[in-house]
Amino acid sequence: MSNMLEVADLGHTYGDHEAIGGLSFTVRAGELVCVVGPSGCGKSTLLRTISGLVAPSRGDVSLHGSHLAVVFQDYSRSLFPWLTVQGNVEFPLRSLPRAERRKRAAEALEWVGLAGAARKRPWQLSGGMQQRVAIARALAYRPALLLMDEPFASVDAQTRFELEDLLLRVRREHDTTVLVVTHDIDESVYLGDRILVLSGSPARLVADLEVPLPAERNQVTTRTDEVFVELRSKVARLLNVGKPAAMDVEKWAAAERESLSETVSS
Amino acid sequence: MGGLVSKFLQRWTVFAGLVVVWQLLGWFADDPFFPPPSKILTAAYEWWVVEPSNFTEHIVPSVTRLLSGWAIACVIGVSLGLLLGRSERAMEYAGPLLVFLRSIPPPALVPVFLLLFKAGTSMQLATIVFGVVWPVLLNSVDGARSVDVTKVDTSAVFQIPRWQWVLGVVLPAASPKIFAGLRVSLSLSLVLMVISELVGTDNGIGSQLMQAQREFDYTRMWAGIVLLGVLGYGLNTALLAVERRALAWQPRSRDEQHA
Numbered sequence: 001m002s003n004m005l006e007v008a009d010l011g012h013t014y015g016d017h018e019a020i021g022g023l024s025f026t027v028r029a030g031e032l033v034c035v036v037g038p039s040g041c042g043k044s045t046l047l048r049t050i051s052g053l054v055a056p057s058r059g060d061v062s063l064h065g066s067h068l069a070v071v072f073q074d075y076s077r078s079l080f081p082w083l084t085v086q087g088n089v090e091f092p093l094r095s096l097p098r099a100e101r102r103k104r105a106a107e108a109l110e111w112v113g114l115a116g117a118a119r120k121r122p123w124q125l126s127g128g129m130q131q132r133v134a135i136a137r138a139l140a141y142r143p144a145l146l147l148m149d150e151p152f153a154s155v156d157a158q159t160r161f162e163l164e165d166l167l168l169r170v171r172r173e174h175d176t177t178v179l180v181v182t183h184d185i186d187e188s189v190y191l192g193d194r195i196l197v198l199s200g201s202p203a204r205l206v207a208d209l210e211v212p213l214p215a216e217r218n219q220v221t222t223r224t225d226e227v228f229v230e231l232r233s234k235v236a237r238l239l240n241v242g243k244p245a246a247m248d249v250e251k252w253a254a255a256e257r258e259s260l261s262e263t264v265s266s
Numbered sequence: 267m268g269g270l271v272s273k274f275l276q277r278w279t280v281f282a283g284l285v286v287v288w289q290l291l292g293w294f295a296d297d298p299f300f301p302p303p304s305k306i307l308t309a310a311y312e313w314w315v316v317e318p319s320n321f322t323e324h325i326v327p328s329v330t331r332l333l334s335g336w337a338i339a340c341v342i343g344v345s346l347g348l349l350l351g352r353s354e355r356a357m358e359y360a361g362p363l364l365v366f367l368r369s370i371p372p373p374a375l376v377p378v379f380l381l382l383f384k385a386g387t388s389m390q391l392a393t394i395v396f397g398v399v400w401p402v403l404l405n406s407v408d409g410a411r412s413v414d415v416t417k418v419d420t421s422a423v424f425q426i427p428r429w430q431w432v433l434g435v436v437l438p439a440a441s442p443k444i445f446a447g448l449r450v451s452l453s454l455s456l457v458l459m460v461i462s463e464l465v466g467t468d469n470g471i472g473s474q475l476m477q478a479q480r481e482f483d484y485t486r487m488w489a490g491i492v493l494l495g496v497l498g499y500g501l502n503t504a505l506l507a508v509e510r511r512a513l514a515w516q517p518r519s520r521d522e523q524h525a
Binding site for chain 1: 416417420423424426427430434435438439441515517
């Protein structure tokens, strides 16, 4: 299988705070990789450097494709309230002819089961539905890589399960390459073909684990599967190793927040 | 239907009551400085309807000046405001200058514009534009800055073209604040239109007002004042209607969300 994303010795430093310390990994085409790490370990920075929102201090990110899409955690801010659901999905497609744009948007909304909501405003939908709109928008863009930043962290548990299964279905049906950044160990095992475990700040790769679960997953049976339980405890143990002192976590979280508030002009 | 009628009554009862009181007081007092509404209306009718030339030569040019001055100020204010609002450096440089210029009372500049443009339409337009551009400009700056980080990131990730960034993201995100600025500047336009017509011109509502006052024709003076009130009310109502349509996408109440 060919590589879709290659990250080589990626490092990023804000002032004298090192957020990422030399990360190297690859994502193969059609693969779903989860990046899991403790809160404030530089996951967001990793995502921002891969997506090109921040230029890394050192190292290389190479994407084998023309463009990527991002699904952000905060769907209510990521969607545009002045556009309809359909308008939001068409948002990245303005360079295409109108008919093509329409077709792709309708298609993507169909995939996430929102064909009936095309004319609504995003804020008229529930949180889970809004995140589905964001996923549809990303899929309509036909990205080489779909990046997801804690995509299901802002919805309730029930909806979260639904969205996880939706993601698995959609990426299987459309052969999408996905990189999910999460702090949720269970989610990373449930979703991933592979898990990249990061250490605390500066983020370093602790383990690159294959998930030996069948492609078909089920919220009830998979989560009680022995392989799942074992892998989950393994990841948990890995994350606890070298757990940073509470004070440092505060400091890193503050540094990361600061970096996020730096506006990026488009 | 009944709701509409009662709402209409609720809105206009106090206004109508005041007119009635004024009418009665005017009758009893019989003071030349304060004619009753009936006389003012008669004067207005004779002045502008019986002699339509007064309407076309004074009211139409006044309103035209007001609207074109306001429109020019809107275009300048919104485009410059969005530009400055999205560039931190530019605002650092231009900020003090803007605050300084805004602090100058526009009527104080009428003599300067008189020198620069001579009396006439250009001087009046300059006065209106200079006076009303600030609320639009500063609100646009504010609005452009209010685009949240996630929307900035989303736009950057999808690599949208520059025009879409400006017209499709920054402008709509700023539009609630821009409209607030437009409303303030529209009522200011009316004020500055009158002021700009008080000197060096013999046409327009302002000059007619001055003339009526100089000729001790207080009924006509009042007719002019009432006309300005009606004009201000009408323009504001029209703008509000436009605003309601343009900002219809805004969630109006909490209950409407996540319905």
